[in-house]
Amino acid sequence: MTQTINVTLKIWRQNGPKEKGRFETFNAENISTDMSFLEMLDVVNEQLTRNGKIPIAFDHDCREGICGTCGAVINGRPHGPEKATTLCQLHMRKFKNGDTIAIEPFRAMAFRVIRDLVIDRSPLDEIIQAGGYISANTGGAPDANAIPIPQQTAETAMDAAACIGCGACVASCPNASAMLFTGAKISQLALLPQGRPEAAERAISMVRRMDRLGFGNCSNERECEAECPKEISITHIARMNREFLKASFFSSVK
């Protein structure tokens, strides 16, 4: 049933990467429980604007849980309390009248805060640049059915490929590791026959880049898996480790 609730928001405000940040308190009143979390922030921003204040900056785009643009830490959890849900798909019916909600940006050494809840996630693009692709120039591909792929293999690759690159795994990890993100890509491409020719080089190059960008290591906390809005399994980290070790010991890639 649709209801309206009042909540108190404690939102992280920060003017720029080098500025000092602080929490500010806002009251969000008469919030319909059918609203999404971001629609609730829209309502707050409209009020701030009308009152001559600067609205809260936050990234968002598709608002249907697939582009990976949105994300904030809600009461200590990336994307909020709901399992397998991005912030845009979190609805206010998950909160109670009178709740206090703390809202912070995804924090990690590798993610710079640009403003308020907006962060710089370009290091994730850089990890992909280190080898998160199959080097197949356009044109000249064989017929799509030339290489059959067992259904189960394709499904497991798809499980990994579902990653939306939001960075919640990094934000949830005590080491700010990007291993779930990196592992998902390495795993997807390692599973498919098309990805095998470059598997060794890819694993080594992407893992090294991840380290160099300031992401931490994995210490099996499993927070990433718990918070991932696409429920990507840490078995993909295991497959990445296997690919990395195999490449380090047995391949000619240095």
Added chain:
Amino acid sequence: MQLDAKIPVGPLAEKWDNHRFNLKLVNPANKRKYTIIVVGTGLAGGSAAATLAELGYNVKAFCYQDSPRRAHSIAAQGGINAAKNYPNDGDSIRRLFYDTVKGGDFRAREANVYRLAQISNNIIDQCVAQGIPFARDYGGLLANRSFGGAQVSRTFYARGQTGQQLLIGAYSALMRQVAEGKVNLLPRREMLDLVLVDGQARGIVARNLVSGEIESHAADAVVLATGGYGNAFFLSTNAMGSNVTAAFRAYKKGAFFANPCFTQIHPTCIPVHGSYQSKLTLMSESLRNDGRVWVPKKPGDSRSPEDIPESERDYFLEQKYPSFGNLVPRDVASRNAKEQCDMGKGVGDTKIAVYLDFTDAIKRDGRGIIEKKYGNLFEMYDKITADNPYETPMMIYPAVHYTMGGLWVDYDLMSTIPGLFVLGEANFSDHGANRLGASALMQGLADGYFIIPYTIGGYLNEMNSGPVTASHPEFQTAVTAVSDATNQLLSVNGKRTVDDFHKQLGKILWDYCGMSRNNQGLEKARKMIRDLRNEFRENVLIPGSDSEINQSLERAGRVADFLEFGELMVIDALARQESCGGHFNEAYQTEENEALRDDDNYCHVAAWEFTDADKEPLFHKEPLEFENVHLTQRSYK
């Protein structure tokens, strides 16, 4: 000006082949001397930027998002068509071509659509080579499913996330070229003007959305792949940031805008629930494969769906269209849903919704099979509405989804401005007055991977002008104009927020230029939009400054363009005194309430030329000639 589509001569099936042979090639050593700007990094822009870089061109790729992987192509759920005929069910290039032309209600250009159907097969090959995990059968071969508007299974898919997988494929190829140093990636940039030197597109002016700086970028050609204008309606299935700005500013610089009134209203979306609503969510059309659409027979029936016996349900699509049933094209399905709700037979709290019921499919196939096909969609529905579609029928209602209109392009995908190419949803060429499901992904990738890489070479060979740098005075003029416009917006300091204006504009367009239109309403809408635009200029309130991240300012620029562009949509709708596809003028319908075309007078593309701010645009016409298909009244009965 006579519009010349430059359609190659010769038989339909040989046009593209002949044309590729006739296009002059750019020597590999010379390719590296050219710089190409690509604006937008969705399926069309991402694939174009990657492929052009693979060929050796220097590419500058721009997007407003923080990463190219976020472009809204990512949200396409259902699939991508190709004429592979793997299921052996009678498909062919010619059939895909025919279905697309017919689905578009005979308002698309034959030669372009045939080329699209030809290329469709290469796309699937390329995507598989990139490691896209398409759905497969037990034997390991690719699986297909059927989709609205077709009677064959030709749709390839990756669960309900086909757009995401294809986009990540193009993005990966793009990232590889960034690593190779062939692509200079410029995210969080918004194109605010196109720069012409001696009548040719030679660069853009863009705002750095983090620093606020207005930057100049010069090139030898500019490619726009900036998507559609569905957000003119405020509520749509587009991403919040999707906008018409790049295309509209190119229009103001002389690129003609074609068929702006052709918008697609998608039948299966989650209904509107409140005024705070920021966007509408699409439920993939593939759901219509197994879901049955119905409303109660009796108007005003407010019983819950399980209490309405079979005999009192109206499965209106199956009744009316026995051969296509629930799989009729999008425009037909949408209009019928509206018709039922207008008769008072709508369901849910707002009575502006119809049921999409899976009970029979679950009984027939078992829950497991349905879950496998649509699990993520059902979950998404449950998340948004707190209703479980396994147990109670979904409620759906049409929403603005895709725009068939766009910048006019010739066969080479070049606009009326030499050197300005337009790809994907941003151009107008392939879908006519209505796009079939699973065709947008096909077109975006066809344009980006397989067409522009050839045709741009032909242009560069003939452009015949020397290098231009960003210090050219035309860039300075454009930067000044953009800065002045920004300062103007900020200085208004009125009372109403940007979103407030945007919502009002959206309501006007939805009411008068939406699923069903009439001349009186359109005239009224035109005046309302003008008034609203004037009020915006005097009363908009934008906090903050231009030298920082300012999301209100970003939106204000886009809404300012929508307020001008919305009028162009209405003007185009008024000029087209017929009904076709997504453009349904109530005065022109068959006895069975289907869109009634007027092929004698309106079998053309309407291309509009900008004259001056707030002045009437000039009308140009590209006649459509159909040599290979016979124009018929579309019938899906």
